Amino acid sequence: MVIEVGDGEGLSARQRQVLDAALALLVAEGDRLTMTGVARCANCSKETLYKWFGGRDGLLTAIVQWQASGVRIAPVGTGTIDRPALAARLERFAADWLAVITSPTSVALNRLAVGHAGTGEADLGRTVLANGRFALARRLKPVLEAARAAGLVAFDDAEEAFRTFFGLVVRDVQIRLLLGDRARPEGAAIAADAARATTQFLALYGVRSRPARAGQT
Amino acid sequence: MVIEVGDGEGLSARQRQVLDAALALLVAEGDRLTMTGVARCANCSKETLYKWFGGRDGLLTAIVQWQASGVRIAPVGTGTIDRPALAARLERFAADWLAVITSPTSVALNRLAVGHAGTGEADLGRTVLANGRFALARRLKPVLEAARAAGLVAFDDAEEAFRTFFGLVVRDVQIRLLLGDRARPEGAAIAADAARATTQFLALYGVRSRPARAGQT
DNA sequence: GCACAGCCGTACCGTACGTTACGGTTCGGT
DNA sequence: ACCGAACCGTAACGTACGGTACGGCTGTGC
Structure with a gap:
């Protein structure tokens, strides 16, 4: 099984905005996140959400991958090791x-x-x-x-x-x-x-x- | 804040049966646990569930406390300590x-x-x-x-x-x-x-x- | 034997929400 | 200026489920 590590490459700027809004809403609302809420909060239509992400599960997946793409752990760096x-x-x-x-x-x-x-x-x-x-x-x-x-x-x-x-x-x-x-x-x-x-x-x-x-x- | 550690003392045998069934269903179904499902699985009526537990949240709380009452970690025992x-x-x-x-x-x-x-x-x-x-x-x-x-x-x-x-x-x-x-x-x-x-x-x-x-x- | 309380099974109600559909608007290409 | 695509806002639909009501059954005290 291949896990999409998703660096948010295939996303337009607008889509990133929507995902940012959705992520913020998720943090605020928890699992009560609703499609209507995301649409309202992101100033986009539900139709667009369904077109872009396919449905609620797709949106949630996109949110997770989008956030993951923003997490950066200190790069390893190949210096000397003492x-x-x-x-x-x-x-x-x-x-x-x-x-x-x-x-x-x-x-x-x-x-x-x-x-x-x-x-x-x-x-x-x-x-x-x-x-x-x-x-x-x-x-x-x-x-x-x-x-x-x-x-x-x-x-x-x-x-x-x-x-x-x-x-x-x-x-x-x-x-x-x-x-x-x-x-x-x-x-x-x-x-x-x-x-x-x-x-x-x-x-x-x-x-x-x-x-x-x-x-x- | 006092947390009810719940040793299942105030529960009738029938109520324990119901909670056992609900717990089993929870393990099988996860968060999709439904009142109707519990009633069917426990052979009791929804009315009884609401009377006993007050509602879904009450039932969930009772389930958690009921299971907790069944978990027993090795008692400490006050023997010699080497x-x-x-x-x-x-x-x-x-x-x-x-x-x-x-x-x-x-x-x-x-x-x-x-x-x-x-x-x-x-x-x-x-x-x-x-x-x-x-x-x-x-x-x-x-x-x-x-x-x-x-x-x-x-x-x-x-x-x-x-x-x-x-x-x-x-x-x-x-x-x-x-x-x-x-x-x-x-x-x-x-x-x-x-x-x-x-x-x-x-x-x-x-x-x-x-x-x-x-x-x- | 009988009244009554508790409970089962089921049907029903209201709401929340996922999903779809549609009219209006913006914007880039020609 | 015109066309079409993409998108916004909103309304509508269907379903799932929490919660409630009610008729029937069973068992217990008198």
Whole structure:
């Protein structure tokens, strides 16, 4: 199965406007998003919505893909990999990821996809996973493997190492937000969490190289 | 705010039957659960459903509380606390928790609550969190604090330690299941994951006492 | 035996919303 | 200036479902 990662290439400027409006409405209204509401809020006709997106499912799918195309995790960058650089990079990933999953937009989209999972053909959940968790893994694994090649960390399976990192970063934050708990960390807390997760990950997988005790945050 | 943890005390046998049927239907149908469907499936009339539960929201709330009353995490038990006992207890918690959150029932219920979060007054999300994540924390924290008192582990904040343990146990499993990914670990994998999470948690928080190198799993 | 309460099954009502259809308007091409 | 395509705004249709009403059945207290 091929998941359309959708960089919003085939969309006209007007269509992007409509999707922006729909996304904003989704964040505000949640799953009560209605075709009439989108049309009114986007100043377009329902007929146009149906022509462009085929129906409600198509619109929702387009919204998910459109938002995904706007999420950009820190590019990997192929610089030298020493211990401080690795820590900085992991911390950056963690902070970016926390910022994404705690954003109202991401929460609304994940709620939509969760509620929609297992029903219908569109399978928004698959798309959200492809653009979220799996996209993150795709970006992070090369970093982990480069670090392993440089002797900084040790693990058998990059996938397992990634999942541990994921757990250390996300913890209970995402599920709590999805379930409506007010627990959204702001800037400073996110930075602190990212640093803690990185430290813990390196404590679990890091290789104690030489005496080098410096730069442990 | 007081959350009704609901041990199903005020329910007649017949009402439990109805809730069981409704829960089964919820697992099968997802959010498309309909009052008519519940009535048909439970061999009762809609009038009775409305009389007993007040409406759809009331029924959903009753379903959530009813299922929560059936979930039992390993009781804490106040035995001696040495390193192997601590590891065994953590592993037990982790395995129980993984079994719960990966069960189709839990997935269906969490999907329902997530989709329902932020809308309406019932606030199923709050109930699910109270009976899930927070109930787990309530059970686990005394164990962690007893272990700290015994000098086995070290941490400043039991809440933070719990959240780390939670992350190490759950990782990406729950969000993937909620989003419809087929990634349900079965018995052996759950046991392995529980052991790994426990080992990692003790590696992060455990106090290296004396030479004692035995019993590291 | 009988009145009555509780419940089942079903029919019914009102609404919300997805979907379709249509008249009017804007705009680019010729 | 004219034509056609695309699009806006709105009205209309059909259905699904939450909620309500009612007739019939069963079991229990007197």
